[in-house]
Amino acid sequence: MDLFHVYFDTNYLHDTPFGHPNFVRMLRRAQQGVARLYLPQIALEERRTQLLDDFDQHIGAAVTRLNELSKGQLGMLLAGLPKVELIVPTREDADRQSVIALAKYLAEHKIEVLPHTGEHAEKAWQRYFGTKPPFNPREKRENRRKDLPDAWILEAVLANTDRPGRHCVVTKDKRLAATLTDSGVEVWDDLEKLDVEIDVKTAVVPIRAAAPAVQPAVPLDQLRSKEFVNLDRILLGVIETWKTPGKEVLLSRLETLGIRRAVVEVEAKALEVSGALTDTGSHWVPTNRETAKLASLDAIVQELLLKALDHGF
Structure with missing residues (x-):
C-alpha cells in the first residue's frame, strides 16, 4: 500500500x-x-x-x-x-x-x-x-x-x-x-x-471471507447502542451553539470529536420523527429554540464543546 x-x-x-x-x-x-x-x-x-x-x-x-x-x-x-x-x-x-x-x-x-x-x-x-x-x-x-x-x-x-x-x-x-x-x-x-x-x-480487502463469528445474546435493555446515550441532547445543544451549521459541517465536526456520522444521522432522523428537529435538506433545525438552548447548557454538551474548542470549532 x-x-x-x-x-x-x-x-x-x-x-x-x-x-x-x-x-x-x-x-x-x-x-x-x-x-x-x-x-x-x-x-x-x-x-x-x-x-x-x-x-x-x-x-x-x-x-x-x-x-x-x-x-x-x-x-x-x-x-x-x-x-x-x-x-x-x-x-x-x-x-x-x-x-x-x-x-x-x-x-x-x-x-x-x-x-x-x-x-x-x-x-x-x-x-x-x-x-x-x-x-x-x-x-x-x-x-x-x-x-x-x-x-x-x-x-x-x-x-x-x-x-x-x-x-x-x-x-x-x-x-x-x-x-x-x-x-x-x-x-x-x-x-x-x-x-x-x-x-x-x-482499503483493506480480506483474502478470504471470514466465517461469521457467533456473538453472545445481547440483553434486551442493551439493544440500543451506548453510542446513542445522551446523543439527542448533544445534537440539539451543538446545533444551537454552532448556530445551525450545514449537515456536512456538523457531521464532520462530530466525527472529529469521536461520534460516528452514521449514528448522528440515525439520531437526527429519530429527533425529526419525534418533532424535535426539522430537516430542510441541507440543515437540521431545532423546532423549539428554548429546548435547544437548554440542551446547549447541559453538562455533557458543555464538556463536548470544550473538547471542540481544542479542535478550533
Missing part, C-alpha cells in the same frame, strides 16, 4: 481553509497513517499574510464605522457622552500571534512545513532567468516575478519526492499544475476526489 504525500498550494488554502470539512478529511487520513500532509513554507507565509491583510481591512472598517458615531445628527445626539474607543491588537501583535497559532495547529495535526532553502531559491531563480516553467516566456520579466512563489513551491515539492509513495499536490493554478505533471507529480484540484482515491487505494 503506497503512502500518499499531500501538498497544499496557497490558492487552494484560500478556498478551503484549515477548518473546512474537506481539509478535515485529509487530517483524518493523516491520523489513520495512510497520508502525510505538507505545506511549503512560502505557501504557508502567503496564506498567513493574506489573513493578516484581512485583519487590517476588518479593523480599518470597524474604526471607520466607529468614527461615524461622532459625525452628523448621530454625533449631535451623542454629544456629551464618553467617547467610544476601539481596543484592538496591533498589526505587530497579530503577526506574532499568527505565527504561534499556526505553528501549534500544524504540530497538533502533524502537518510538515517544507522549509525554503537556499538550494530551492537558487533553482527557482534559474527557472526565472531561464524562463522555464512555471514562468511564461511570453511575459515581460517584471510581470513574470509574480510566479516566483510558485517556483519556490515547485522546488520544495520536487526536493521531497524521493520519499516512497504517491506525491499529490492540491492546487487550482493551471500553469503550476502543468509543470508539476511534467515533473512526474500528481495534481489534484479537488480534495474530495483525492479523499475518495485514498479511500479506494488504502
Whole structure:
C-alpha cells in the first residue's frame, strides 16, 4: 500500500481553509497513517499574510464605522457622552500571534512545513532567468516575478519526492499544475476526489471471507447502542451553539470529536420523527429554540464543546 504525500498550494488554502470539512478529511487520513500532509513554507507565509491583510481591512472598517458615531445628527445626539474607543491588537501583535497559532495547529495535526532553502531559491531563480516553467516566456520579466512563489513551491515539492509513495499536490493554478505533471507529480484540484482515491487505494480487502463469528445474546435493555446515550441532547445543544451549521459541517465536526456520522444521522432522523428537529435538506433545525438552548447548557454538551474548542470549532 503506497503512502500518499499531500501538498497544499496557497490558492487552494484560500478556498478551503484549515477548518473546512474537506481539509478535515485529509487530517483524518493523516491520523489513520495512510497520508502525510505538507505545506511549503512560502505557501504557508502567503496564506498567513493574506489573513493578516484581512485583519487590517476588518479593523480599518470597524474604526471607520466607529468614527461615524461622532459625525452628523448621530454625533449631535451623542454629544456629551464618553467617547467610544476601539481596543484592538496591533498589526505587530497579530503577526506574532499568527505565527504561534499556526505553528501549534500544524504540530497538533502533524502537518510538515517544507522549509525554503537556499538550494530551492537558487533553482527557482534559474527557472526565472531561464524562463522555464512555471514562468511564461511570453511575459515581460517584471510581470513574470509574480510566479516566483510558485517556483519556490515547485522546488520544495520536487526536493521531497524521493520519499516512497504517491506525491499529490492540491492546487487550482493551471500553469503550476502543468509543470508539476511534467515533473512526474500528481495534481489534484479537488480534495474530495483525492479523499475518495485514498479511500479506494488504502482499503483493506480480506483474502478470504471470514466465517461469521457467533456473538453472545445481547440483553434486551442493551439493544440500543451506548453510542446513542445522551446523543439527542448533544445534537440539539451543538446545533444551537454552532448556530445551525450545514449537515456536512456538523457531521464532520462530530466525527472529529469521536461520534460516528452514521449514528448522528440515525439520531437526527429519530429527533425529526419525534418533532424535535426539522430537516430542510441541507440543515437540521431545532423546532423549539428554548429546548435547544437548554440542551446547549447541559453538562455533557458543555464538556463536548470544550473538547471542540481544542479542535478550533
